[in-house]
Amino acid sequence: xxxxxxxxxxxxxxxxxxxxxxxxxxxxxxxxxxxxxxxxxxxxxxxxxxxxxxxxxxxxxxxxxxxxxxxxxxxxxxxxxxxxxxxxxxxxxxxxxxxxxxxxxxxxxxxxxxxx
Numbered sequence: 001x002x003x004x005x006x007x008x009x010x011x012x013x014x015x016x017x018x019x020x021x022x023x024x025x026x027x028x029x030x031x032x033x034x035x036x037x038x039x040x041x042x043x044x045x046x047x048x049x050x051x052x053x054x055x056x057x058x059x060x061x062x063x064x065x066x067x068x069x070x071x072x073x074x075x076x077x078x079x080x081x082x083x084x085x086x087x088x089x090x091x092x093x094x095x096x097x098x099x100x101x102x103x104x105x106x107x108x109x110x111x112x113x114x115x116x
Contacts, residue, residue, distance in 0.1 A: 024073075029069050032066070033074060040088075075090060
Protein backbone atom coordinates (compact mmCIF):
# COMPACT_ATOMS: atom_id res chain seq x y z
CA UNK A 1 0.00 0.00 0.00
CA UNK A 2 1.37 3.41 -0.97
CA UNK A 3 0.28 6.95 -0.21
CA UNK A 4 1.65 9.85 -2.25
CA UNK A 5 2.03 13.39 -0.98
CA UNK A 6 2.98 16.07 -3.48
CA UNK A 7 1.96 19.24 -5.24
CA UNK A 8 0.94 19.09 -8.88
CA UNK A 9 3.63 20.68 -11.05
CA UNK A 10 2.74 22.41 -14.31
CA UNK A 11 5.85 22.45 -16.53
CA UNK A 12 4.35 25.30 -18.56
CA UNK A 13 4.69 27.80 -15.69
CA UNK A 14 7.98 29.10 -17.03
CA UNK A 15 11.46 29.54 -15.64
CA UNK A 16 10.66 32.84 -13.88
CA UNK A 17 7.91 31.20 -11.82
CA UNK A 18 10.23 28.29 -11.02
CA UNK A 19 12.87 30.76 -9.84
CA UNK A 20 10.27 32.51 -7.69
CA UNK A 21 9.37 29.18 -6.07
CA UNK A 22 13.02 28.36 -5.42
CA UNK A 23 13.65 31.78 -3.86
CA UNK A 24 11.07 30.92 -1.19
CA UNK A 25 13.36 28.17 0.08
CA UNK A 26 15.93 28.65 2.81
CA UNK A 27 19.50 27.88 1.76
CA UNK A 28 19.28 24.58 3.67
CA UNK A 29 15.98 23.62 1.97
CA UNK A 30 17.47 24.47 -1.43
CA UNK A 31 20.48 22.27 -0.66
CA UNK A 32 18.18 19.40 0.38
CA UNK A 33 16.17 19.80 -2.86
CA UNK A 34 19.40 19.74 -4.92
CA UNK A 35 20.67 16.74 -2.98
CA UNK A 36 17.49 14.77 -3.71
CA UNK A 37 17.83 15.76 -7.38
CA UNK A 38 21.43 14.46 -7.44
CA UNK A 39 20.83 11.25 -5.49
CA UNK A 40 17.85 10.44 -7.70
CA UNK A 41 20.14 10.63 -10.75
CA UNK A 42 22.52 8.14 -9.15
CA UNK A 43 19.92 5.70 -7.87
CA UNK A 44 16.20 5.28 -8.41
CA UNK A 45 14.89 5.52 -4.87
CA UNK A 46 15.81 8.30 -2.46
CA UNK A 47 15.05 7.98 1.26
CA UNK A 48 15.34 10.31 4.25
CA UNK A 49 18.37 8.27 5.30
CA UNK A 50 20.11 8.87 1.94
CA UNK A 51 19.69 12.64 2.24
CA UNK A 52 20.56 12.62 5.94
CA UNK A 53 23.83 10.76 5.33
CA UNK A 54 24.76 12.89 2.31
CA UNK A 55 24.30 16.18 4.19
CA UNK A 56 25.16 14.97 7.70
CA UNK A 57 21.82 16.23 9.04
CA UNK A 58 19.30 14.37 11.20
CA UNK A 59 16.43 12.49 9.58
CA UNK A 60 14.04 14.57 11.69
CA UNK A 61 15.47 17.77 10.23
CA UNK A 62 15.25 16.35 6.70
CA UNK A 63 11.60 15.31 7.26
CA UNK A 64 10.66 18.81 8.47
CA UNK A 65 12.50 20.45 5.57
CA UNK A 66 10.81 18.15 3.02
CA UNK A 67 7.39 19.09 4.40
CA UNK A 68 8.31 22.77 4.12
CA UNK A 69 9.60 22.35 0.55
CA UNK A 70 6.37 20.63 -0.51
CA UNK A 71 4.27 23.25 1.28
CA UNK A 72 6.14 26.01 -0.60
CA UNK A 73 5.02 24.45 -3.89
CA UNK A 74 8.18 22.78 -5.15
CA UNK A 75 7.72 19.65 -7.29
CA UNK A 76 8.82 17.14 -4.69
CA UNK A 77 6.94 13.89 -4.11
CA UNK A 78 6.88 11.95 -0.88
CA UNK A 79 5.60 8.40 -1.38
CA UNK A 80 4.86 6.40 1.75
CA UNK A 81 4.95 2.64 1.32
CA UNK A 82 3.34 0.35 3.93
CA UNK A 83 2.99 3.36 6.23
CA UNK A 84 6.72 3.11 7.03
CA UNK A 85 9.10 3.39 4.08
CA UNK A 86 9.22 6.84 2.37
CA UNK A 87 10.55 7.43 -1.13
CA UNK A 88 11.38 11.01 -2.17
CA UNK A 89 11.46 12.12 -5.78
CA UNK A 90 11.50 15.21 -7.96
CA UNK A 91 8.53 15.45 -10.32
CA UNK A 92 9.38 13.92 -13.72
CA UNK A 93 8.06 16.94 -15.64
CA UNK A 94 10.37 19.17 -13.61
CA UNK A 95 13.33 16.86 -14.23
CA UNK A 96 12.56 16.85 -17.94
CA UNK A 97 13.26 20.60 -17.98
CA UNK A 98 16.97 19.73 -17.44
CA UNK A 99 17.56 22.56 -14.99
CA UNK A 100 20.21 20.89 -12.82
CA UNK A 101 23.07 23.24 -13.71
CA UNK A 102 20.79 26.28 -13.48
CA UNK A 103 19.63 25.11 -10.03
CA UNK A 104 23.22 24.68 -8.86
CA UNK A 105 24.11 28.16 -10.11
CA UNK A 106 21.03 29.63 -8.40
CA UNK A 107 21.95 27.92 -5.14
CA UNK A 108 25.43 29.49 -5.13
CA UNK A 109 24.07 32.92 -6.14
CA UNK A 110 21.48 32.87 -3.35
CA UNK A 111 24.07 31.63 -0.87
CA UNK A 112 26.38 34.54 -1.73
CA UNK A 113 23.54 37.09 -1.53
CA UNK A 114 22.36 35.83 1.85
CA UNK A 115 25.89 35.90 3.27
CA UNK A 116 26.18 39.65 2.63
